[in-house]
Amino acid sequence: MAARFCVNLTHSKDDPDRATVGFVLANAALGSGKETLVFLSIEGVRLANRGFAESIHEEGFPPLRELMDNFAKGGGTIYVCSPCFKKRKLDENNLVAGASIVGGAKLVEFLSDGNPCVSL
Amino acid sequence: MTDTERADVVWDAADLACGVLLLSLRGRMESMRPGQVLRLIAQDTGASEDLPAWCRLTGHTLVSAAPPVYMIRRKER
Numbered sequence: 001m002a003a004r005f006c007v008n009l010t011h012s013k014d015d016p017d018r019a020t021v022g023f024v025l026a027n028a029a030l031g032s033g034k035e036t037l038v039f040l041s042i043e044g045v046r047l048a049n050r051g052f053a054e055s056i057h058e059e060g061f062p063p064l065r066e067l068m069d070n071f072a073k074g075g076g077t078i079y080v081c082s083p084c085f086k087k088r089k090l091d092e093n094n095l096v097a098g099a100s101i102v103g104g105a106k107l108v109e110f111l112s113d114g115n116p117c118v119s120l
Numbered sequence: 121m122t123d124t125e126r127a128d129v130v131w132d133a134a135d136l137a138c139g140v141l142l143l144s145l146r147g148r149m150e151s152m153r154p155g156q157v158l159r160l161i162a163q164d165t166g167a168s169e170d171l172p173a174w175c176r177l178t179g180h181t182l183v184s185a186a187p188p189v190y191m192i193r194r195k196e197r
Contacts, residue, residue: 001177023139024138024139025139026139027138027142027143028138028139028143028170029139030139030143031141031142031143031144031146031174032142032146032173032174032178033146033177033178067139067140070140070143071143
């Protein structure tokens with residue numbers, strides 16, 4: 001059984017439902033003992049900036065900020081797609097806990113050996 | 121002896137579900153000693169499928185499942 005689990009999250013305020021479910025699923029993997037990565041890409045990279053998720057609270061779920069905080073406290077890792085981040089001119093000095101800006105090789109490395117990844 | 125009497129820890133998770141439930145459950149199990157039993161009350165419909173899977177993944181033992189009540193024994197290490 002793979003020890004790692006990845007969620008590729010491509011949305012933020014453009015689709016709060018997907019953004020929220022991405023972190024709910026990531027927390028399920030983390031809670032199940034998996035080394036868990038959330039890879040933020042495309043519009044998802046906006047979530048890497050502190051404060052951006054504050055206003056996202058999808059009905060039926062905890063606030064996204066709370067889900068992200070719990071993910072970081074639980075030891076989850078967040079990779080942020082470098083070109084997606086730069087393209088949007090976001091602030092690399094204002095990242096949320098657990099986040100780091102990376103290139104594609106870091107994702108490929110994490111997924112090596114057949115580790116699973118779901119995309120939202 | 122009732123479930124409540126056999127349990128070392130009782131947690132009413134109400135309607136918490138999926139990752140919110142499981143991440144909190146992990147923390148609670150980690151705070152227990154090996155062999156101790158948690159009496160978990162989980163009202164979410166998906167919990168009856170999720171909790172047995174979670175136990176298989178993590179190595180904890182699902183002693184009994186009578187939704188919404190689940191008795192889970194913490195693994196040795």
